[in-house]
Every structure is written in structure tokens, then in C-alpha cells.
Amino acid sequence: MIQLTEVSKSFQKKLAVDRLSFSVGKGEVFGFLGPNGAGKTTTLRMMTGLLQPTNGEILINGMNISLHKKNLHAQIGVVFELPNLYARSSVRDNLILFADLYGVTSNRVIEVMDSLQLLERQRVRVDSLSKGWKQRVLIARALLHKPKVLFLDEPTSGLDPNSAALIREYIKIIKTEGTTIVLTTHDMHEAEELSDRVGIMHAGRMVALDNPQSLKNDYGKAEIETEYWQDGEIIKTSWPLADEATKDHIYQLMTSGQMISLHSKEASLADVFAVLTGSELS
Numbered sequence: 001m002i003q004l005t006e007v008s009k010s011f012q013k014k015l016a017v018d019r020l021s022f023s024v025g026k027g028e029v030f031g032f033l034g035p036n037g038a039g040k041t042t043t044l045r046m047m048t049g050l051l052q053p054t055n056g057e058i059l060i061n062g063m064n065i066s067l068h069k070k071n072l073h074a075q076i077g078v079v080f081e082l083p084n085l086y087a088r089s090s091v092r093d094n095l096i097l098f099a100d101l102y103g104v105t106s107n108r109v110i111e112v113m114d115s116l117q118l119l120e121r122q123r124v125r126v127d128s129l130s131k132g133w134k135q136r137v138l139i140a141r142a143l144l145h146k147p148k149v150l151f152l153d154e155p156t157s158g159l160d161p162n163s164a165a166l167i168r169e170y171i172k173i174i175k176t177e178g179t180t181i182v183l184t185t186h187d188m189h190e191a192e193e194l195s196d197r198v199g200i201m202h203a204g205r206m207v208a209l210d211n212p213q214s215l216k217n218d219y220g221k222a223e224i225e226t227e228y229w230q231d232g233e234i235i236k237t238s239w240p241l242a243d244e245a246t247k248d249h250i251y252q253l254m255t256s257g258q259m260i261s262l263h264s265k266e267a268s269l270a271d272v273f274a275v276l277t278g279s280e281l282s
């Protein structure tokens, strides 16, 4: 569905994206994870035709997006962080305006508002909505023309937990309808919950790309967490599961009666991220 080949982007002397090659399959949810400045948004902007790559080629449905901008707009929906709604118009009027541009019926506007639970607020001015509601309007607008591919930049960033959960659920629904989805996030739980595959970016490069479970198997370390008594104090220690010495430590703590609790902890995407980028995820 989407194919990037050796795509780079420089801003003056700054190389923001460095020779990215990967593809996203039809109906797949692809999540970009990466620290600030890794190049996620720049990549997304290039994939939507908003920025021209300095080098390389991007195909959507076999079309080179630099050469087929008009066709591209009919196929994609875009939700970026910057608020770009008509603040003084109502929810409904914002959507109607875009429906007219896309040649979409008013029934579809109602359908989209209904699925994002916007009907009750359709007459409210956008500038009086909270960030979570505005984000719903942006998503509704991006989906009016039933795009084959939806791009979302930080879809739940800064939202209250209810709005974030609703948007995540809605992303899952759109996926079941066969839409290909590309999103960026700083939230590893979100990346894991939503994405079929995750691409981890660091300093403009894709440092790993796989499904979340394989990333954890390849880069993460499962551990055993223990709590035990030592010299009248409770000590908490984690031991690497794969380490031979762990067996001896655990055996010794169990047989001496020091052990209070022990449980295994699966590797997380946060561990993978720390190993690959040397930084912590928020």
C-alpha cells in the first residue's frame, strides 16, 4: 500500500530523515515511535505530500506521491497536531465545508459525527471545545471521504484519558473497516495496543521495525522481580530471567526463608526503546 525507498529529508544542513526504506501493507496499523526530533513528523509529512523529500521515492497504491498530488488527496486522510479548524464555526459547519470540497453527502457528515459521538455537539463553536473534542472533529473531517489511508500525528497527545481511550477505540474500528493507518506516538502502550508493526526512529534513521512482540523478544530482557528480607530490611531486586546465576539467587532466597514475593516481568517496548535509542520514553 505504501512504499518508501531511500527517503531522506534535509533542512538546510540538518539531515532530519536519513535513507528510510520500508513499506506498510493494506489494512495495517503502522506506529512510529521515537524521541523528540527523531524525524517522525517529517516522515509523516513527506508520506502525505506536505513536504517534498530531498531524496528517494514514496509510492502510495503504486503512485509516486510527488507526481500525483491530486489523486493522492482523494485517497488519504490527515490528522496533524496543529489545530486547523475554523474556530468560529460550529462542528457541523466545519465538516460540511470539507464535505463540499470532497463532494461528500450530508448523510455521510451525520454518519461520521455519529461514530465519533459528535452529534450532541454539532452546533457548538469549535473554539469553545476542549482539545479532546477538537481532535474528534479533526478525525471526523479526515474520514469524511472514506480514505484508504489515514495518517495521524500524535493522535492522543495532551488529551484527557477518556478522550484518548475513545480515539484509540475508534482507530481500532477504522482498522477493522480495512483502512491503512500510519500514526506517530510517544506513548509505547498506545503503540503496542494499536500497531501491527512499530518502527522505532532515532536521529533520522529507522533503528528497528517489527511487530511489538518480536521487538520485545529481540531487544528486551524479561526479568524476575523479587522482594526479600536482608538484615531486617526489605530489599527489592530484579534478576535477568535468562541469566544462569538467577536460578541460584532465587533458590538461595527461597530456601533461606528470606523471600517475600517474586514475579516475572515481561520485557516492554520501553525497554526496547531504551536499548535502541539510549533514551527513556515518556
Ligand SMILES: Nc1ncnc2c1ncn2[C@@H]1O[C@H](COP(=O)(O)OP(=O)(O)OP(=O)(O)O)[C@@H](O)[C@H]1O
Pocket (backbone or CB within 6 Å): 011, 014, 015, 016, 034, 035, 036, 037, 038, 039, 040, 041, 042, 043
Ligand atoms: N521546517 C523545519 N525546518 C528546520 N528543521 C526542521 C523543520 N522541521 C523539522 N526540523 C528538524 O528535523 C528534525 C526532526 O524533526 P521532527 O519534527 O520530524 O521530529 P519528531 O520525531 O516528529 O519529533 P517530536 O516527537 O518532537 O515531534 C528535528 O531536528 C527538527 O528540529
